[in-house]
Amino acid sequence: MSRSELDIHPVINERYSPRAFSDRTVTDHELELLLEAARWAPSSMNEQPWRFLVTRRGGEGHSELLAALNPSNQRWADKAPVLILVMAKRSLSRNAQENHHARHDVGMATAHLSAQATALGMGLHILGGFHADVARKAFSIPEGMDIVSVIVLGFPGTLEQLEPDLRDREARRSPRKPLEEIVSYGRFKD
Numbered sequence: 001m002s003r004s005e006l007d008i009h010p011v012i013n014e015r016y017s018p019r020a021f022s023d024r025t026v027t028d029h030e031l032e033l034l035l036e037a038a039r040w041a042p043s044s045m046n047e048q049p050w051r052f053l054v055t056r057r058g059g060e061g062h063s064e065l066l067a068a069l070n071p072s073n074q075r076w077a078d079k080a081p082v083l084i085l086v087m088a089k090r091s092l093s094r095n096a097q098e099n100h101h102a103r104h105d106v107g108m109a110t111a112h113l114s115a116q117a118t119a120l121g122m123g124l125h126i127l128g129g130f131h132a133d134v135a136r137k138a139f140s141i142p143e144g145m146d147i148v149s150v151i152v153l154g155f156p157g158t159l160e161q162l163e164p165d166l167r168d169r170e171a172r173r174s175p176r177k178p179l180e181e182i183v184s185y186g187r188f189k190d
Helices: 028-039 062-068 071-077 102-119 132-139 164-171
Strands: 050-056 082-089 123-127 145-154
Touching: 028 050, 028 102, 050 062, 050 102, 062 071, 062 082, 062 132, 071 123, 082 102, 102 123, 102 145, 132 145
Parallel strands: none
Antiparallel strands: 050 082, 082 145, 123 145
């Protein structure tokens, strides 16, 4: 399904955030490929501040991470085979000073993971709708880590799997603002 009118790479053009997931398992090898793609993301001063806590449905930590999601996300995310807690190490390894670019770099790593997932036919939904304090407590995450997001990951399912009120949202692909609204040349305009 082509969304951009420009000839961008299909992996970017085809990425979307599903809520319906199939029963198909994400293999260890597929998961390793996604995490390896994230590992190769660029980062300020090569700090690589991203950290991923991976859980699988039925496995250790999965119910705890699912419980940290907002109820509106729990109702569909429980069907996905993998949940990933995404974190950013807030301080620089070399001198313990604040890494002002940590969240940016984590976003880069997540984008790489997203592109690799799309290339493998997977879908992922990156959530901000969760309780970081619940996740921090459940997994004993130290205060030096920012809890950034939760990735709901798996192979896309069908609309019929979703409750009726979610089907319309699933069928629509989120539009993007036009370039003219987000890009300035030579002088900033808002």
